[in-house]
Amino acid sequence: MTLPTDPAANLVSLIRCASVTPAEGGALSALEAMLKPLGFLVDRPVFSEDGTPDIENLYARRSGNGPHLMFAGHTDVVPIGDEAAWTHPPFAAEIANGEMYGRGAVDMKGGIACFIAAVARHVEANGGPKGSVSLLITGDEEGPAINGTVKLLEWAASKGERWDASIVGEPTNPDTLGDMIKIGRRGSMSGSITVNGRQGHAAYPQLADNPVRGLMSLVDALLHPVFDKGTKDFQPTNLEVTSIDVGNPATNVIPAKATATFNIRFNDSWTAETVQAEIHNRLDQAAGRKKYRPGKKTPVDYDLVWRDRPSHVFLTRDDRLVETLSGSVKAVVGKTPALSTSGGTSDARFIKDYCPVVEFGLVGKTMHMVDERVAIADLETLTRIYQRFIDDWFGQG
Numbered sequence: 188m189t190l191p192t193d194p195a196a197n198l199v200s201l202i203r204c205a206s207v208t209p210a211e212g213g214a215l216s217a218l219e220a221m222l223k224p225l226g227f228l229v230d231r232p233v234f235s236e237d238g239t240p241d242i243e244n245l246y247a248r249r250s251g252n253g254p255h256l257m258f259a260g261h262t263d264v265v266p267i268g269d270e271a272a273w274t275h276p277p278f279a280a281e282i283a284n285g286e287m288y289g290r291g292a293v294d295m296k297g298g299i300a301c302f303i304a305a306v307a308r309h310v311e312a313n314g315g316p317k318g319s320v321s322l323l324i325t326g327d328e329e330g331p332a333i334n335g336t337v338k339l340l341e342w343a344a345s346k347g348e349r350w351d352a353s354i355v356g357e358p359t360n361p362d363t364l365g366d367m368i369k370i371g372r373r374g375s376m377s378g379s380i381t382v383n384g385r386q387g388h389a390a391y392p393q394l395a396d397n398p399v400r401g402l403m404s405l406v407d408a409l410l411h412p413v414f415d416k417g418t419k420d421f422q423p424t425n426l427e428v429t430s431i432d433v434g435n436p437a438t439n440v441i442p443a444k445a446t447a448t449f450n451i452r453f454n455d456s457w458t459a460e461t462v463q464a465e466i467h468n469r470l471d472q473a474a475g476r477k478k479y480r481p482g483k484k485t486p487v488d489y490d491l492v493w494r495d496r497p498s499h500v501f502l503t504r505d506d507r508l509v510e511t512l513s514g515s516v517k518a519v520v521g522k523t524p525a526l527s528t529s530g531g532t533s534d535a536r537f538i539k540d541y542c543p544v545v546e547f548g549l550v551g552k553t554m555h556m557v558d559e560r561v562a563i564a565d566l567e568t569l570t571r572i573y574q575r576f577i578d579d580w581f582g583q584g
């Protein structure tokens with residue numbers, strides 16, 4: 188029996204499954220075929236919820252006597268975009284000039300292919316890691332993310348699964364392999380402000396209440412002053428106004444309503460609750476300002492609606508996990524990776540409620556782009572880093 192020790196071969200199997208979110212596309216079956224010979228018990232729970240597509244997921248565990256390491260990731264991929272623009276077809280896994288082309292090559296079938304190869308090399312060399320290893324793989328990371336990691340974690344935990352640490356294989360390196368480990372993420376929240384005015388003739392503003400004037404005060408208060416200057420582990424909190432809408436085609440009419448939408452990325456000096464309180468406070472104060480509304484006796488009449496659920500900020504404080512991974516990177520590529528909390532949100536924000544989590548995978552430069560591709564040499568290097576990490580984290584190096 189040949190074990191899946193070659194990450195490039197593993198990745199070919201995965202890329203050839205056209206698992207554009209939410210389709211399974213055969214990708215989880217391909218994974219199952221790789222994992223079973225390694226001694227993993229594989230479950231494929233399907234989750235559903237009204238208004239969202241049913242999603243197939245995979246949880247596989249190889250039990251051992253020792254701590255429990257979870258590798259988390261997703262096999263769904265984003266759409267291919269303009270197929271004609273690809274140099275090599277997006278689901279063919281063709282190799283040219285030492286690079287393998289295909290949707291998901293780096294985000295993140297490549298990371299999964301390397302982790303499986305790392306475990307397989309362990310099994311081949313010494314019968315496998317001392318403790319337990321599991322893979323928690325969703326088919327719903329690039330989609331609405333409702334029937335994926337959140338439910339898979341709840342499902343596994345309800346069956347008694349407990350983890351000591353998790354590594355998420357998302358592409359974390361900006362330029363070269365070994366650049367960056369992610370040890371946390373900023374929080375994220377979005378909201379919409381609607382200002383209610385009174386419609387009227389632009390020549391008779393005293394008879395109307397222009398909501399654009401009120402909205403300008405409110406938006407100004409969101410943008411200034413800055414929320415903070417950053418913390419030891421995080422960049423400064425930042426709010427972006429992402430849209431301002433009035434929808435008024437007439438130049439001589441004062442509109443009745445104006446809205447603005449914003450997104451804030453906040454660091455660990457805040458919680459979702461304190462950010463919300465700060466924004467409410469800023470808006471209430473600004474609503475009474477007269478700068479753009481001289482002579483108006485009542486404050487700006489506005490509604491604020493928070494969109495979706497907030498993503499909470501987190502920082503992983505498990506020194507052994509962070510230092511072991513950092514040391515593994517250094518041992519294989521010769522440089523110490525930056526420990527970062529930059530970028531958008533990831534499924535790590537859900538995993539952090541169960542165990543300490545870090546993120547490390549391939550180079551993200553081509554993710555979500557036409558001609559997504561990965562250097563074959565990087566696949567080998569990442570496999571060796573994961574292998575080394577397994578050695579050191581289980582303490583059998």
Ligand SMILES: [Zn+2]
Pocket residue numbers: 261294295328357358
């Ligand atoms: Zn991803």
